[in-house]
Amino acid sequence: MSRPRIVIVGAGFAGYRTARILSRLTRQRADVTLLNPTDYFLYLPLLPQVAAGILEPRRVTISLRGTLRGVRPVLGEADHIDLDGRIVHYTDPEGGVATLAYDRLVLAVGSVNKLLPVPGVAEHAHGFRGLPEALYLRDHVTRQLELAATSDDPKSAAARCTFVVVGAGYTGTEVAAHMQLLTMDLARRHPLPGGVRPRWLLLDVAPHVLPGMDERLSVSADRVLRRRGVEVRMGTSVREATHDGVLLSDGEFVETRSLVWCVGVRPDPLVEATGRPLERGRLIVDPYLRVPGGAGVFACGDAAAVPDLTNPGTFTPMTAQHAWRQGKVAANNVAASIGIGESRPYRHRDLGFVVDLGGTEAAADPLGVPLSGLPAAAVTRGYHLAAMPAAPNRVRVAADWLLDAVLPPQGTQLGLVRSWSVPLDTASPELARVPGAPEHHLAPGPVKRADIRAEGDS
Structure with missing residues (x-):
């Protein structure tokens, strides 16, 4: 047979x-x-660190042919x-x-990506679901700082140094945290003209960051973000996105060239x-x-x-x-x-979750014990190393973390991914591009989080 x-x-x-x-x-x-x-499995929880240049892209990709003996991969x-x-x-x-x-x-x-009928979002925002989006975001952010540094117009320079992240769930919070650290470091090494500094906004209609998670850890993450200078705007959504910026639900227009869509999936x-x-x-x-x-x-x-x-x-x-x-x-x-x-x-069995906020900051609640700061960061990175399904990747990730701790970031563009190759409207473009579509507010989507569960769970 x-x-x-x-x-x-x-x-x-x-x-x-x-x-x-x-x-x-x-x-x-x-x-x-x-x-x-693709011919790889992507370890998504570490994708924000790829965007921030902490990890090389291949560190978070697990070869299907190299790790699935006896399985026939078909592209x-x-x-x-x-x-x-x-x-x-x-x-x-x-x-x-x-x-x-x-x-x-x-x-x-x-x-x-969960795409809502907010005018202009499909054309002017980018999501964060895979390696192309992470590589594009890193290049885009670096390019905006470089263009701002050579601009003679302070207003234009400020707009280029303003970055808006929509969605304060697991992904959006980590993206804002890691990328804010990157831009501040680059700005210190290569000062911007006219006193311009990178500005990051994190928006969500939810009452607090990391909705659906333990409130104590939400407070901890919120405190870290605000201390670093991230503008956390809860109860706020986007009414419209344009080439020059975004119109918020409270009527404020924020001039920006960067809109990162992390609303949900x-x-x-x-x-x-x-x-x-x-x-x-x-x-x-x-x-x-x-x-x-x-x-x-x-x-x-x-x-x-x-x-x-x-x-x-x-x-x-x-x-x-x-x-x-x-x-x-x-x-x-x-x-x-x-x-x-x-x-x-x-x-x-739910044993908790971990959120890496960059540097020595994180939020975690292993076994229901809330942690923050360095202890949480140690637990978070230890968990990711243990969860990575291939030993060579674990070694390379650990090596990249060590190098990141002792070496400055590399603020260069790779130019591998173009804007047109990472469209946001992969979910429902016909919905997002309906002329005169009714105004909607952003609803928080399912939280994609790196939550810890017992290895032996079924």
């Missing part, structure tokens, strides 16, 4: 771990294929899932169209096309991560609405660590469906 064909769509936290554990469980007793647009992006025919249709990087047949399917396609639209029941855009699954009515179909990560058995009646939030833990359960249950091991439901 032919071996079962297992296809995993997406190599984010959920998909990568599913593939990694399945390669060990099946031991050549099944054909495991991993479909993903491509899924376009359509034929659940009746058990076929995945996809497009390869060069535009070719192909298909993958499966006996078991794991949907782990993750999420995309929404499930990849691919799951909507399956025609299966959804919960706020996520595929509803049972506690075993099975899609009801989809023979041999499982879903996990941001694409799945997984029942939270520790809090009946709710679903687990869209976080990286839930995705990582769900990947383990998905692998076990897929293997069980072909006669290897036993199925088990998804449960978790």
Whole structure:
């Protein structure tokens, strides 16, 4: 008899771990294929440090071929899932169209930028979801400081040195914290004319930074940001974005050339096309991560609405660590469906979360104990080193941290990523570009946070 064909769509936290554990469980007793647009798994929590120049880009990328023995990686992006025919249709990087047949399917396609119909945002803002956006942001910020340094117009120089981050969740808070440190360091080494200094604004409609997290840690992060000079504007949103700046909900117009969109994410639209029941855009699954009515179909990560058995009646939030833990359960249950091991439901124990604020500052609550300052920074970086799934990457990350502690930052542009190659409107461009669309305020999206959970959790 032919071996079962297992296809995993997406190599984010959920998909990568599913593939990694399945390669060990099946031991050549099944054909495991991993479909993903890139040949690497991206460790997202450290992406702000790539933008700030602390880490080299390849430090946070884990090679699929190098770490997934027994798994066949296929480069491509899924376009359509034929659940009746058990076929995945996809497009390869060069535009070719192909298909993958499966006996078991794991949907782990993750999420995309949440784009709201705020006039001008799609054209003038950039998101922060991958390596291209991080590299572009670093170049863009460096370029603005360099252009400001040679400007004869103080007003124009001030606008170029003003940076607006929308969304004070995990990603937005870390981006503002790390990039503010970078720009202040560059400005000290290469003074700007006319007394101009880098200015960072962090906006959110929520009452405090890091909404949904422990209030004590929110207060700690807020205190660090304000002490550094970041203008934290809670209860504030963007009404309109233009080439020259942003109009805030309180009527103030902020002149800027830099708008970073970290409002949140929404499930990849691919799951909507399956025609299966959804919960706020996520595929509803049972506690075993099975899609009801989809023979041999499982879903996990941001694409799945997984029942939270520790809090009946709710679903687990869209976080990286839930995705990582769900990947383990998905692998076990897929293997069980072909006669290897036993199925088990998804449960978790929350041991806290960590937020790196740059330098020796962080916010963390391991085992429910709130920490700040150097102790929190030590816990945060220790956690990331432990969570990194490849030993060579751990060594290189640790080496970069050491070099960053003793050497000055390099304020140079690489010029690898152009503005047009990192559009924000990947989620719903038709919504964002409707002329005369009604005004909306920004609602805080799901928090993508590096929360700590027990390694042995299922």
